[in-house]
Amino acid sequence: MGQYAAPLRDMQFVLHELLDVESELKQMPAYAEIDADTVNQVIEAAGKFCADVIFPLNQSGDLEGCHWNDGEVTTPKGFKQAYRQYVEAGWPALACNPDFGGQGLPRFVNNALFEMANSANQAWTMYPGLSHGAYECLHTHGTDEQKRVYLAKLVSGEWTGTMCLTEPHCGTDLGMLRTKAEPQADGTYRITGTKIFISSGEHDLAENIVHLVLARLPDAPVGTKGISLFAVPKFNPTADGGIGARNGIKCGSIEHKMGIHGNSTCVMNLDDALGTLVGEPNKGLNAMFVMMNAARLGVGMQGLGLTEVAYQNSLAYARERLQMRSLSGPKAPDKPADPIIVHPDVRRMLLTQKAYAEGGRAFSYWIALQIDKELSHEDESVRKDAADLVALLTPIIKAFLTDNAFESTNHALQVFGGHGFIREWGMEQYVRDARINMIYEGTNTIQSLDLLGRKVLGDMGAKMKKFGRIVQDFVEQEGVKSEMQEFINPLADVGEKLQKLTMEIGMKAMANPDEIGAAAVPYLRVAGHVVFAYFWARMARIALDKQANDDPFYKSKLATARFYFAKLLPETAFQIRAARAGVKPLMDLEAELF
Template identity: 85%
Template sequence: MGQYTAPLRDMQFVLHELLDVENELKALPRHADIDADTINQVLKEAGKFCSEVVFPLNQVGDQEGCRYHDGVVKAPTGFKEAYQQYVDAGWPALACDPDHGGQGLPVLVNNALYEMLNSANQAWTMYPGLSHGAYECLHAHGTPAQKAVYLPKIVSGEWTGTMCLTEPHCGTDLGILRSKAEPNDDGSYAITGTKIFISAGEHDLAANIIHLVLARLPDAPPGTKGISLFIVPKFIPDEHGAPGQRNGIRCGSIEHKMGIHGNATCVMNLDGARGWLVGEPNKGLNAMFVMMNAARLGVGMQGLGLTEVAYQNSLAYAKDRLQMRSLTGPKAPDKPADPIIVHPDVRRMLLTQKAYLEAGRAFSYWTALQIDRELSHTDESVRKEAADLVALLTPVIKAFLTDNAFTSTNLAMQVYGGHGYIAEWGMEQYVRDARINMIYEGTNTIQSLDLLGRKVLGDMGAKLKKFGKMVQDFVEQEGVKEEMQEFVNPLADIGDKVQKLTMEIGMKAMGNQDEAGAAAVDYLRVVGHLVFAYFWARMARIALDKQGSGDPFYTSKLATARFYFAKLLPETAYHIRAARAGSKTLMDLEADLF
């Protein structure tokens, strides 16, 4: 089954040494009294819950899957009991508004919780994870009456939530969805249609499920400008706020999938189901984007979580597994062979995971801190800058971290050799589970198009320049120091190359928009490495300052930084060249000649 231990030391390094969270929170009135000890204690307890309660169910969920019969779905053995423990301990309320029963902790702390939950059991974590997204959507766009009815139940974990977007004929292209919403006399709407791929759409973990459904009003304009958002509860709350009448939304079937077997992926049929409008008519996509963006950040954390648990287990295996001798002579002469960690290519596979993991943690925690600044800082200009950086980098977190996670879980499986391919060791499950993260919540190609088309070219590079200024400020500050040259010089170089590549693609796209489509995936990969290079340079600075302490943690951090710059950042040379190659070789071949 493997093992999982919460990586508290590295989490604390990022939170307190890299981000200086305690001082950052002092500028946010709602979090000003939260100190490092409080955060550490919360994460310690969360790590204990994840390793002792949720992790042991990961392989159980994969092997059993969910069971469907006549519209009823039962989660795997132990899932319901673990969810009740989660609720009883108050974890759903961690970062929610105290006005609705929440504990009011920062998004950053909740983000760290979800990293650990995803390491322990991604499929289980999707149930509360989607609920938190529903909370955020209703908190931002619900009416006071809707908030009063639904938010306390979602915050407590008594009720869970979903988002119902995709239909059989449309995935990402929501402009062609067909679900209809006809007004009723009582202010509700009768909603009819079919939604597919609805994660956690039906289950037995909670007393009620609150579906957020996109549909069209009778007079809606075509395309995405004619989509409205509705609350469609499984059970309609009665006058006391308890689950009442069964609504006309039911699970027609569940999908049989490559991975995440423990989470029910449902076909949901709406047959005149009663729903209530959220936000303004025909503006539903704007409201749903709150949940969609939360989900995209959440999927990035799924990738990070899987990278951590795969790395932990492949590292333990590499230290224990004996195979051949080191090329430079025996390293364990008292044993019949050396542990495979002595071999250069095994170290490459382990260090690749470690480098992607630790930079991904720094990047995603920093982004969560920007969300806290956006929501709570007293200075409007700080809030605006934080919002722009989050908007720019959300597609990078979703796509870059999940691409890296799939690479890392595959490398972890390779470390195991033949045993990695065998189910009982648990590693092949991480590969299968990681694969969906590159697909749902907008495929990674969609994220790349969003980054290049909307977030960069859409505002003439204004948001990208804000991140670029952070990089430039660091380069100017550290570039004069001899010990930082090996980190600052490649960081400055990739920063210049991103600027030039952006301008080149932008000019080409003005004449032919396929140029942006052809370059987008490579472009996101390059920007992702710019971000990682920035955070690795910052972490190297800290490690250099503290390596005299004798703590091997900093020795390891510095060595990993050097590996990243030497072995992983050079990948950008290929992607820059591929991005510049343009669209001609992709688009010249007629479709019937493929």
């Protein structure tokens, strides 16, 4: 089954030593009374729940999968009981508005919860994860009546939520969707169509499911400008908030998938289903993007969670598995062979996982803090800057962290060797589960196009300059210190190269927009490394300052930073060259000649 323990020491390092969240919270009236001890207590309790309750269900849930019978879905053994414990402990309410029964904690605390939950059991975590996105969407764009009916139930976890976008003929290109919404005299709508790949679309964990469905009104404009958003419950609520009649939305089947077997991926058929409009007519994407962006950040946390648990298991196995002797002479002469952790390439794989996990944790927790600032800081200019940074970096959170997770889980399988390929050890499940994260909520190519085409070139680099200023300020502050040269010089160099690459692609795109499509994926890899290099340099600074206390944690942190800069950051040289190669090598070959 493997093992998992919440990485509390590193989580606390990021929150308190790197980000100093207690000081940050004092600038946000809603959170000003929350201190470091409170944050730590919540995270420790969450880690215990994840390790003790849902991690033991991960492999058994994968083996059993979900069961469909005449429109009803049964989740794997133990999932329902674990969800009941989750609800009873109040975890769904953690970062929700107290007006609707929430606990009112910062979003970065919720972010930490979901990192641990995804390490423990990604398939199970998708049920409450999507519910939180539905809460965020309705909290922002719902009517007073929708908030009254749905929010307290979503906050408590009594009801769960989904997002219903994809149709059989269209995925990312939502402008092609055909689901229809017919207005009724009482202000409701009757919705008909088919949605596919709906995660958690039907299950037995909660008594009701609130589906957020994209559909078209009869007079809607063509394309994405004619999409509206509707709340469509599985059971229509009664006047007192209870469960009423079964609505006309049912699960036609569930998909048989490569991974995340414990989560139901559903075909949802809507036949005259009753729904209510969320937001304005024909502006459904504006409302849905609240949930989509939350989902993209959530998928990034899925990647981080799998990277961490894969690393923990790889490390434990590498310390115990005996195989061959070190090339420089026996390291365990009392044993028939040395543990494989002595071999350089095994260490390369372990350190890659460790660097990607700890770098991803620093980056994603910082982003979660920026979301708290965007929504709660008392200074309007800080709120605006935080919003721009979140918008800019969300595609990198989603794509870079999930790309890294797939590499890291493959490294885990490789460290285990033949045993990694065998089901009982659990590593092959992590590889399978990690693969979907690069596809859903907008493929990583779509994220790359969003980053380069919309977030960077779309505003002439204004958002990118805000993050660049943060990096530059750190470079100027630390660049004069000799002990930081090994980190600051490569950070400054790759930052300057990214700036030049951006200008070069922008100029090419003016003549041929396909240049953006050709460069986008390598561009995002470079940008992701710039972000990681910045956070690794900051963490190295802290580790250098703490060397005197002889804590092995800081020694490990500093060594990992050096590995990152020496062995992983150089990927940018290849990616920059690939981006500069442009569109010609891709488009010269006519389609019929492939």
